[in-house]
Amino acid sequence: MLAAARAALGPAEIPAEGIGADAAVRQFTELLTCYGLDLSNPRAAAHLQPPPLAVAAAGDAVVGALNPSLDTYDSGPSAIAVERWVVEALARLAGLPGDADGVFTPGGSLSNLMGLLLARDRAGARRGVDVRQDGLAALGQPVVLTGELAHFSVRRACAALGLGERCVRPVALDARRRMRPDALAAALADLNRNETPIAVVATAGGTDFGAIDPLPEIASLTEAFSIWLHVDAAYGFGVLFSPRLTATLEGLDGLGRADSLALDLHKLGWQPAPASVLLTADPAPFATLEREVSYLNPADDTAAGFTGLLGRSLQTTRRADAVKVATTLLAVGGRELGHMVEHCHRLAQYAQTRIQARPALRLIGPAELTTVVFRYQPTGTDQADVDALNARLRRRLLRSGSALIGRTEVTEADGRSSVCLKLTFVNPTATESDVDQLLDAVCAAAVQECA
Ligand SMILES: Cc1ncc(COP(=O)(O)O)c(C=O)c1O
Known part of the structure; x- marks a missing residue:
C-alpha cells in the first residue's frame, strides 16, 4: 500500500502550476482512502486509533480554517x-x-x-x-x-x-x-x-x-x-x-x-x-x-x-486542539461517551469468551479495558513455529485487507517471550458478529499459512 501510494504520487516535484483546489483535494482524498485505512471498518482492530467522530472532525476543520x-x-x-x-x-x-x-x-x-x-x-x-x-x-x-x-x-x-x-x-x-x-x-x-x-x-x-x-x-x-x-x-x-x-x-x-x-x-x-x-x-x-x-x-x-x-x-x-474536544463534549455529552466506552469494553469481554471457546486459540490476557491478547496455538505445535505463524498470519490479514489486528510480544510466567495477537476495540459501531468474523478471519489465515 505504501509503495502503491508513493507510485500514485509520482515524482516528488513541486509543480510550477497548481492543478486547482478541487482536483488536489480529490486526489489526496482518493490517495488516503484507496491506499490507507478505513478506521470505521469494524475489522480494523489493531491500535488505539479510533474512527473519529464527525463532530470532532468538524470542530477540527474550524480550527484549521481560523488558525488560532x-x-x-x-x-x-x-x-x-x-x-x-x-x-x-x-x-x-x-x-x-x-x-x-x-x-x-x-x-x-x-x-x-x-x-x-x-x-x-x-x-x-x-x-x-x-x-x-x-x-x-x-x-x-x-x-x-x-x-x-x-x-x-x-x-x-x-x-x-x-x-x-x-x-x-x-x-x-x-x-x-x-x-x-x-x-x-x-x-x-x-x-x-x-x-x-x-x-x-x-x-x-x-x-x-x-x-x-x-x-x-x-x-x-x-x-x-x-x-x-x-x-x-x-x-x-x-x-x-x-x-x-x-x-x-x-x-x-x-x-x-x-x-x-x-x-x-x-x-x-x-x-x-x-x-x-x-x-x-x-x-x-x-x-x-x-x-x-x-x-x-x-x-x-x-x-x-x-x-x-x-x-x-x-x-x-x-x-487549538481543545476546540474539537470542546465541540464533541458539548455535542455528544458525557453520558453517550460513557456508553461508547462501555460498548467497546463489552466487545472485548465478548472476544475473550469467544477466544476461550476456540480450541486453536489461547487467551493470553483477559479483557481489562477494550483489548484482548491471544495467540493462534494449535496443540502440539513447537513454540518457535507458533511465533512465526502468528507473525505471518497477521501480515497475511494486513496484506489481504480482510482484517487489521495488533501484534505484540508477551513475556510469560516462565520467562519465555512469545509473539501474540491483539484485538483493540475502539469502534463503538462494531458488533459481536464483527468480533466473530475477526476471529474467523484469524483462524482462516492461520490455516492458509499452514497449508
Ligand atoms: C499507555 C499509553 N501511554 C502513552 C501512549 C502514547 O500515546 P501517543 O501515541 O499519543 O503518543 C500510548 C499509546 O498507545 C499508550 O497506550
Whole structure:
C-alpha cells in the first residue's frame, strides 16, 4: 500500500502550476482512502486509533480554517478560553484539586515527557538545584520508578530529558500485570542518599493488557515519600466517562491524587489525533517553562491581563486542539461517551469468551479495558513455529485487507517471550458478529499459512 501510494504520487516535484483546489483535494482524498485505512471498518482492530467522530472532525476543520494559536493573547484569545475550559472540565472529571492546571500536547508520549519534565525540575528544586539554569550535573543519580510494562515513551522521555534511560527502575507486576505496591514500597525504601527520585510513573490502562495500576496504594506511597506521582492514563482516562465502569474497574479512584497525569482523547475519546492533555494538580510546576519574550508576552501586557499560554508548553505556536474536544463534549455529552466506552469494553469481554471457546486459540490476557491478547496455538505445535505463524498470519490479514489486528510480544510466567495477537476495540459501531468474523478471519489465515 505504501509503495502503491508513493507510485500514485509520482515524482516528488513541486509543480510550477497548481492543478486547482478541487482536483488536489480529490486526489489526496482518493490517495488516503484507496491506499490507507478505513478506521470505521469494524475489522480494523489493531491500535488505539479510533474512527473519529464527525463532530470532532468538524470542530477540527474550524480550527484549521481560523488558525488560532495558544501561545499569546493576541494570537487566539477565544481559543485560549476554550483550552482553559476543557482543561478545567477534564481536571474535574479526573478528581484533581480545584486549582488543577494543564495543557494540550501533541500526544500521549509528549504528555508523559511533559509530566516528567515538570517532575524533574520539581525534584531539582527540592534539592536546591535549579535544573532550568544549571542543568542536571548537581542533581545526583536520578531515579524514575515505573511498572515493568510502562509505555516505552517513559524511557524515551527520560533519555530526552537528560536523565538517561538507566534511571528507569522497573517495578514488578502482579498476575494481572499491575504494579505491585509492595514492590514499589521496597524500591522506594532502597533509594540511597545519592539518588534523586524524580517520579513514580503509574499506568492507568496499559497499551496491551489495559491493566490499571492500584493508584490509591501507589498514591499513598508517593505521598509518604514526597515523590511526584505521574499517571499515564493515555488509554484509561476515557473510562471516566462511564460512572459504571469507573466504579467497577479497580484502581482508578486514586487518579485525583496524581501530581500529573497524561490523557489521550484520540484514544477513548474519538478525536482526530492529536488530542492529548497533561493535567497537573496545581499550576506551580509550570513556572519552569515560563519565559518573557518581548515580541510575544511583554510584562506590561501580561500585567494588563493580556495573557497567553506560552508558559504551559515547550511549543510556541500551538494548534487549538481543545476546540474539537470542546465541540464533541458539548455535542455528544458525557453520558453517550460513557456508553461508547462501555460498548467497546463489552466487545472485548465478548472476544475473550469467544477466544476461550476456540480450541486453536489461547487467551493470553483477559479483557481489562477494550483489548484482548491471544495467540493462534494449535496443540502440539513447537513454540518457535507458533511465533512465526502468528507473525505471518497477521501480515497475511494486513496484506489481504480482510482484517487489521495488533501484534505484540508477551513475556510469560516462565520467562519465555512469545509473539501474540491483539484485538483493540475502539469502534463503538462494531458488533459481536464483527468480533466473530475477526476471529474467523484469524483462524482462516492461520490455516492458509499452514497449508
Ligand atoms: C499507555 C499509553 N501511554 C502513552 C501512549 C502514547 O500515546 P501517543 O501515541 O499519543 O503518543 C500510548 C499509546 O498507545 C499508550 O497506550
